[in-house]
Amino acid sequence: MKTSICSNLFKYALGLLLIALVWELASLWFHSSLILPRLSEVFAEFFGLIDEASLWMNLSSTFLKAFSGLLLALAIGLPVGFLIGFSAFFSQLLLPGLVLLKSMPIISWLTSILILWGIGWEAPVFIVFVTLLPIIIYNIAQGIKTVDKQLLEVVKLTHLPFRKAFAGIYLPSIIPFIISSIEISVGTMWKTVVAAEFLAGEKGIGVQIAWNKYYVNTPTVFAYTFFVILVGISLEILLDAFFSSPFLKRWRGLWAT
């Protein structure tokens, strides 16, 4: 797994260069550090921030909230996804609620959420949870539809106990869908948690971004954003390495061979 992280890092290098190039060109074009600061300015801020203890506190606060939201969404989303995938009744019962969750803008019920949870870590966690939940549920339910019907006939014929069929047939079939929902979620959750903190948080990167936006301190806004993206990309690399590790290759192999 170590070498695979390294090789992944290398793989990303070219793309990172591309981003840097596009950024520099855009910032030259805007020609205003207020709108899009030069990369050098952002990096100066960035390295300035690294030395501050508060950065790490904010980062870890944001990180924790994002992860709690993700874990919660997985904890609820996986079983509900399975339920919807297995049972036409539950799918009909829960689908409109899902569409509601999916399409209801956070701002519409932010006040209610805040009054319910107060200002603190709960509301951002809840927002992340609510944003990721439908993605995960949809993916799992979609995955269950793709389980090989021929294998299911064997299951039926042998009267295999549901527990065993679930663990041995359904779950492994759905692993690629779980992985893909984790991959989408892990990207989205950063954006979501920062936006949630921005709207209603007491600490975290989103709050810092809000303050610095208020002071029209654009380089710092982008420096904080950089941290978010950096953590996002690192996580992506780690996930990539994990999902292509021999342990999971076995499941993924399904699709690759």
Added chain:
Amino acid sequence: MKTSICSNLFKYALGLLLIALVWELASLWFHSSLILPRLSEVFAEFFGLIDEASLWMNLSSTFLKAFSGLLLALAIGLPVGFLIGFSAFFSQLLLPGLVLLKSMPIISWLTSILILWGIGWEAPVFIVFVTLLPIIIYNIAQGIKTVDKQLLEVVKLTHLPFRKAFAGIYLPSIIPFIISSIEISVGTMWKTVVAAEFLAGEKGIGVQIAWNKYYVNTPTVFAYTFFVILVGISLEILLDAFFSSPFLKRWRGLWAT
């Protein structure tokens, strides 16, 4: 297709009832129209709004923006998704940029977006576009990985021109992934466009919600939200009917049989 819309409507009925029940129970429990107004209050507002011409203007403005964003994201996302799926080089080149798009909070670069596009419909469309783009690209690229390797061997052996292989093998294999990305996108775009209007719009449902939120007109906020959700659910029903129509069943059949 007509009957299928009807049967879909009926399918949703139970779920809608469940939502109504949960809503009423919650609002009874909160006992504050500030947090969660009673459904009757929301409906009173709702029917009041229906009579106003401005509602329909706002709704169509929001709708147009959401759809333009979706279409744009599909127009760019499909080819780029294919490119990433086909070419390791492009995948390495563009992946970090995708992660960036996926995890960069809108608020961080809202200023740049606004400067670029000004206030009007462009910025919300762009925000919807940027939000949906990575979802679509990921889905397509993931889909290309699942194309049957055995069929691809036949393609290789027969030196089938790429154009033909693309249209006859790749595209149909990926239809379920395109459908799933449309389904996820269509849900998410409402949320996104309303949030974008809320942040920087001159008209549309998001602007109305912002305004009514300032005056703490919670029932009206929810009434507007109801319109959004209603349009969302209707669209879902239509899509469902479309995707289960004989025309598309042929592709979907792949997974169902």
Added chain:
Amino acid sequence: MGNLVLKGVCKNFGRLQVLDGIDLTIAQNHSVALLGPSGCGKTTLIRMIAGLEKPDCGEIEISPGGAAYAFQEPRLIPWKTVKENLTFFLEEPEIDPTFFDTFGLTEILDSYPHQLSGGLRQKVNIGRALLFKKPLLLMDEPFQNIDVKNRVSFIRSITEQRKKEGFTMILVTHNLREALLFSDTLFFFGPKPSRVIGEWTVAKPPQTAFRSFDWLFEEEKKVVARFPEFMI
């Protein structure tokens, strides 16, 4: 009593009439073979017996206890090794190692299905069905892709197992010699919409003479004389 009885069973797929009134009686612990042109409905019939498909008319009487079914395509679980594939559906996952030897599975126990050749996959498929140990064994062209030597040894082992444990067996095959070696009775099907067009009771040699194949060639000639289209 304990017999498998089909009465006027028919089956259509949309406008396609496949089976058109099948009457069959298979005595308990007997072994029969079904022969007929491609697409005449053999698999469909066997699926109805297994309860995976409902007949459009007619009745199927089956003694309780369930059926083991070796499907026409191997249907292995891609993410499980051969050994796991064999044991996964069993209540009792312990398998006598001599079983693996008999069916040539020992070497490939740790391989995954995509690493196997067509014939090896088919071996696993047969092995799995045999391990279910149900009172009825359905086998849909199980020896496709399997070489002659293995085929003969498989037929011997299965016949022995059947003698020991006693189960009813229905075999679908295009190979007349296979059918003769395996079965007490052969049923011949016509083209779609298909009916039973002939029946042949196999004159089995006494146990001692079984190992020589002379009786087989004799019997084959007789069948071909009556049903010339099943010659090769």
Added chain:
Amino acid sequence: MGNLVLKGVCKNFGRLQVLDGIDLTIAQNHSVALLGPSGCGKTTLIRMIAGLEKPDCGEIEISPGGAAYAFQEPRLIPWKTVKENLTFFLEEPEIDPTFFDTFGLTEILDSYPHQLSGGLRQKVNIGRALLFKKPLLLMDEPFQNIDVKNRVSFIRSITEQRKKEGFTMILVTHNLREALLFSDTLFFFGPKPSRVIGEWTVAKPPQTAFRSFDWLFEEEKKVVARFPEFMI
């Protein structure tokens, strides 16, 4: 010159030695059959000839022009009808309707693969390979699941087509009679790691006598006398 030549070809999958130095020469427009135990590497060999797999050592010389390949599993496009499956890979999508009749495809032209029985699918598979009209035709156990009557008529049609168009043909099969009917030469493979353990040049009867099968039974007996394990 125009011949297909394999020199010392070997192939391993990880630690599994499959082919261990195969030497073969197949003259242009000849037809050969490969016979051998399940999993001995026949498919692997044919895939290497088709260029889908690289040998670990040795050389393969092929005359240019490409190969048509009927895979061991049908590999049909699930979302295309039988007709579309047949024409999709062709440059010239017009097909002589008598072709469909000859191979029993006319009835199923508008069916989708999942509506076909195993044998019907296999027919489409063979038909598709024949339509490619390449100088080399590879067929990997093409007649599995196909009934005897169809098998014989297929063999006749393919032999005729070969006479008209002239192409080299390599057939993998477990059925000795099939091999004898089709081929000029048979190659026998041993178990893994596998080599060519025997070769048999088929004594074909004069054209007039071909339609009777007496020569076939005679020839079969001779082969079985030398290679007893290929008996059934």
Added chain:
Amino acid sequence: AVPMGPTLFTVLPIMERRVSVEEEYDFFYWKSFDEAIAMIANRQVSAIFLPVSYGATLYSKSLPVRLSAVTLWKSFFCISNGWEYTDIASLRDQNLYFAQGKGQTADVVMRILLKAEGLDPDTALSMEYLSPPEIVAFFQKGLAQLAVVPEPYASLILNMLPGSKIAFDLQTLWQETLDVPYRLPITGLFYVPASNESEAQTKNNIITIQKDFQSSTSYLLSHTDEIVSLGKSVFPTMADSVLRNSLTNSEYDFSFSAADKLAIAHYFETIRQFLPESLLVLPDENFYLF
């Protein structure tokens, strides 16, 4: 609780312990109205700075807020860059930007003034709403020529763009256009009583709070230089001159006199008269804690 923005200066002396106070104060910040509502509804704070009109709206929605003093009377300036302001009528056909949302103080006041001068705010000119940092960027790029912005952004833009100047300030315009002596109440300190608090306790508490914050505001007014240097820690990116200008341009006055009550009542009545939908009910006497 304190909103992010100029009101912070009002509490700086207490926060930095430059004045002695009778109570221990913990300060929280709110950066969105949602947060403000949540803090009030959950009674997480005992006092909160809010726009005066917003406080009235919340009060009408039965949220536990009561006005204890007005703290800021002048903060909004209309900045122009490359455009010459003469009178309100000259705004016709212009593109006017706001550094606040629709319906908020600057918007409401501006609409009233336009209507009073016979201009229809919806058709006579176009009004666009952005957030302060966006307005600053728009000015820098020359996309905006005219915007109503609060301090310290007004000073920031003036400092940043040499050609920009103050076209008018809302408070002066308010008095001139409506021809009244009343000042324009912008921000107020609102008291959030505990759920089981008696009126006597409330009165008692509010006296302490009023005293403490009044002394804080006086300190602010008499120690401008010191506040500017303290302000550097909260507004790190703003130049000293910007902070000083923004302090001197604004009118901080912690006051809760009977005259103030008249100004507030006039403000509310004017809103009712011109923009009834912006204030559905006039707050009753109980709204005022003075």
